[in-house]
């Protein structure tokens with residue numbers, strides 16, 4: 365049995381993780397310049413299929429992060445996307461464990477599309493407790509600690525609260541108060557979805573049918589305002605935390621894609637659940653974290669006496685009545 369990390373320890377780890385994300389961000393930018401200047405596919409490789417990409421920079425960034433963490437926190441465990449893919453698969457324990465995606469949005473990274481980030485999450489006692497997501501292309505850094513709120517730091521003006529915020533100063537999430545933003549139904553929502561890397565005919569049919577029901581007019585659909593695919597699970601979740609997306613749904617991504625975002629979203633009043641059959645109580649258990657089915661809904665104002673949690677559960681039910689489940693590919 366290890367004792368839980370204290371709030372003071374978490375704040376110290378947050379400082380370390382933020383510096384590490386910035387350092388990794390510089391390497392991501394260097395990699396992007398190198399890849400965009402290269403004439404052929406060069407260092408871009410494939411994992412399980414031709415759309416599941418990895419570059420030498422995914423591996424380099426993961427090495428940098430893993431080595432720095434090992435020096436600073438030698439007793440913490442580490443799960444990284446690239447080392448996991450190449451066979452290192454430690455079981456989750458009560459000990460503090462970092463979940464790291466060195467470059468989330470690798471496809472964007474390869475194409476020079478500026479939605480890619482490093483995502484560093486920390487789980488303690490099997491619960492996500494800290495998250496840092498940094499997009500070096502847009503200089504947007506999201507961070508959160510369980511019980512201490514979540515924040516966006518950026519030099520790019522993003523919104524919009526009616527008050528002046530100094531550029532680069534932390535802005536508390538969500539940027540607009542959830543209390544002003546009810547969700548009467550899925551109609552009128554902005555929903556993030558992803559095509560993912562499972563391109564079997566059955567998976568794509570189920571996704572496409574689900575997307576179609578979300579977009580279509582009644583009686584065949586719920587007529588959401590629109591669907592978005594940012595191309596990075598972590599940034600989708602960060603945008604839900606920010607309040608720029610109403611929700612994000614994906615089946616098939618992994619704990620390192622979502623761990624940091626879960627903390628940031630929850631601290632912004634967001635709701636996280638797993639598959640349709642998961643109890644929708646907003647508690648992120650180990651089976652939700654590792655279950656590879658995720659639905660995240662922003663902070664929502666209740667309607668006529670409804671609590672915020674009940675409003676989010678209502679939207680989750682409506683959502684799962686609209687979309688199809690998709691079998692996992694591994």
Ligand code: IPD
Pocket residue numbers: 417445465467468469470471558559560561594595596597598614616617618621
């Ligand atoms: C992927 C991205 C993508 C999501 C995939 C993830 P990667 O991560 O987050 O948006 O659809 O499920 O695997 O491969 O870019 O690190």
